Amino acid sequence: MSPRSKAKLSDVATRAGVSATTASYVLTGRATEMRISESAEQRVRQAVAELGYRPNRSAQNLRTSRTSTVGVISDFVASGHFSSQMLAGASEAALQRDHLLVIGETSGDAEVERLLIEEMIDRQVDGILYVTRTGMEIQVPEKLAETRTVLVNCFDPDSPLPAFVPDEFGGGRTAASVLLDADVTGDIHVVGETPPHTFAGPQRLAGINDRLAEVGRSVTSVVPCPWAVEAAYEATHAWLATGARPGGLICLNDRVAMGVYQALAEHGLDIPGDVSVVSFDGTELATWLRPRVISVALPFVELGARAVQSLLEPGALAPGVVRLPMPLMPGGSVPALPPTKEQPHV
Numbered sequence: 001m002s003p004r005s006k007a008k009l010s011d012v013a014t015r016a017g018v019s020a021t022t023a024s025y026v027l028t029g030r031a032t033e034m035r036i037s038e039s040a041e042q043r044v045r046q047a048v049a050e051l052g053y054r055p056n057r058s059a060q061n062l063r064t065s066r067t068s069t070v071g072v073i074s075d076f077v078a079s080g081h082f083s084s085q086m087l088a089g090a091s092e093a094a095l096q097r098d099h100l101l102v103i104g105e106t107s108g109d110a111e112v113e114r115l116l117i118e119e120m121i122d123r124q125v126d127g128i129l130y131v132t133r134t135g136m137e138i139q140v141p142e143k144l145a146e147t148r149t150v151l152v153n154c155f156d157p158d159s160p161l162p163a164f165v166p167d168e169f170g171g172g173r174t175a176a177s178v179l180l181d182a183d184v185t186g187d188i189h190v191v192g193e194t195p196p197h198t199f200a201g202p203q204r205l206a207g208i209n210d211r212l213a214e215v216g217r218s219v220t221s222v223v224p225c226p227w228a229v230e231a232a233y234e235a236t237h238a239w240l241a242t243g244a245r246p247g248g249l250i251c252l253n254d255r256v257a258m259g260v261y262q263a264l265a266e267h268g269l270d271i272p273g274d275v276s277v278v279s280f281d282g283t284e285l286a287t288w289l290r291p292r293v294i295s296v297a298l299p300f301v302e303l304g305a306r307a308v309q310s311l312l313e314p315g316a317l318a319p320g321v322v323r324l325p326m327p328l329m330p331g332g333s334v335p336a337l338p339p340t341k342e343q344p345h346v
Contacts, residue, residue, distance in 0.1 A: 007051035015047035016040070023047075070094050070308060071120035072103045073113065074131040086152065090129060090304030097312045099126065117143045127311040129304075130154070135165055135200040148317060150307045160319035164307045168200050171296040171326035172207020175278045178294055179248040180215060182334045184276045186247015187220040188212065191236060192227055192256045201252055204280060208250055220246075225259075227252060232259025240267045248334075251279040254286045257293045277333040282326075291332030299324045 013023040018040050025034045026044040047053070072090065091101050102125060104116040120128055127148035132138065140149075140156040155163035179188060190208065194201035205222070212218050225235035232255065240263060251257040257279035261271065269275050271291060279286060282297020302324055310316045 007053040009053070011051055012044060012047045012053050015051060016043035018044060067124050067126055068099050069102050069123070069125045070099050070311060071123075071125040071128040072101050072131060073116050073120065073128060074103070074105050074133070075108050076105065076133040085300040086131065086304040088304065089301035090152075090308045093305040093308035094312070097308070099308075099312060113141065114143070117141055121147055129307050129311065134198050135168065136198045148311055150311045150317070152303055152307045155321045162307075162310050162317055162319055163321045164303050164310070165199075165321060165323055166298050166303070166326050167323035168203035168326070169207040169210070170323070171280065172204040172209075173211040174207075174296050174326065174328055175204070175250050175280065176208045176211035178278050178328070178334055179250070179276055180211070182272075182276060182336075184248040184334070186245070188217070188248040188250065189221050189223060189244075189246045190219050190250045190252065191223045191225065191232060191260055192252025193224050194222070194252070200280075204252055219250075225256065227256055229255050229259045229262075232256040233262045234259075236260045236263035237266060240264070240269075245269075246275055248276040248278070251277065251293075253281045254279050254283045254289075254293065254295055257295070258285060258289060261289055261293075271333050272335045276335065279333075280326075282329045286329060286331070289331075289333075292330075293333045294331040295329045296326045297329050299326060 009023055009027075010020050012027075013020040016023060022034075022036055022040060023044050025031055025036055026041050027048070031041045070090070072087065087101070087103070094101055102120070102123070104120070106113040106116060117128070121143065125147070127150065128144060129150055129152050130140070130144060131152040132154040135153050138151070138154045138156050140151070140159045140161055144161070149161055151159075151161055151163035153165055155165055176188075188208075190205060192201060194205050196202065205219070209219055223235050223239050225231045232251070236259060249260055251260050257277060260277060264271060264275055264277075271277055277293055279293045279295040280298075282295045286293050286295040306322070306324065310318070
């Protein structure tokens with residue numbers, strides 16, 4: 001063979017001393033099914049490596065009706081910073097199953113979304129992940145009913161499509177438990193908006209109140225503000241100027257926590273000496289704050305991985321919403337409890 005020529009399946013078969021059919025069975029994962037000997041299989045794979053053979057993907061697609069690709073249609077996920085972890089988890093899970101991701105971002109444009117869905121279907125992707133940056137209830141586009149689809153970070157209450165979302169309610173319970181476990185006795189307030197079109201904020205607040213109710217307590221108030229640093233700073237600064245002195249603050253995301261930290265400092269309030277703070281999302285921003293804020297993290301890597309697993313593994317595509325636990329990122333924004341003293345033996 002010339003160094004510039006591309007190896008063919010027949011070249012692999014000749015080098016391995018088998019028929020082209022046998023070589024094809026090995027390369028399509030049917031060696032066991034077709035009772036091909038282990039030595040023949042090894043010779044074929046060695047020939048592939050020596051010749052640098054790459055299968056003709058188009059021809060393979062025609063034979064198997066599979067393209068070894070997964071389509072990802074998102075609003076803003078691909079350009080988001082920490083939510084790109086979801087794509088990393090999905091990509092790794094796809095590669096483990098010999099698939100690649102094909103990503104399309106709509107920027108919230110309904111017409112672009114329609115065209116992307118049609119393009120993915122025309123390209124015969126083996127399935128589609130439909131992803132939103134913000135956790136929310138959605139109405140699934142009708143075209144998605146034409147192919148295998150899994151929803152990520154969103155769900156449609158009127159659709160049987162499988163959906164993977166963070167357990168925001170459980171995350172709210174976790175955040176409240178952090179303050180309760182630290183024996184925070186002052187009033188507990190929440191900072192951030194809880195818009196009804198999303199489920200993260202309302203579910204987090206519901207989980208917080210659910211956990212507090214178990215010990216006869218509740219959120220004293222909600223300081224409303226957009227989930228952004230400057231907005232949180234201004235809202236918290238104005239609130240503290242009225243004389244409010246909280247025992248604990250639960251920020252609905254890490255950007256809110258950064259604004260809250262600045263406002264507390266300007267009012268001479270120490271974290272965690274005067275005020276305990278807990279946050280959500282577990283972004284890199286949480287690690288920059290001093291003291292590092294305790295944050296209930298979004299399981300984005302697992303969301304992507306579990307969605308791909310459900311999409312590609314036989315029998316794994318089950319309808320319904322799967323809520324994944326939100327892990328706790330440690331920090332120093334809540335006082336550490338003193339170690340429990342051992343009781344003396346009698």
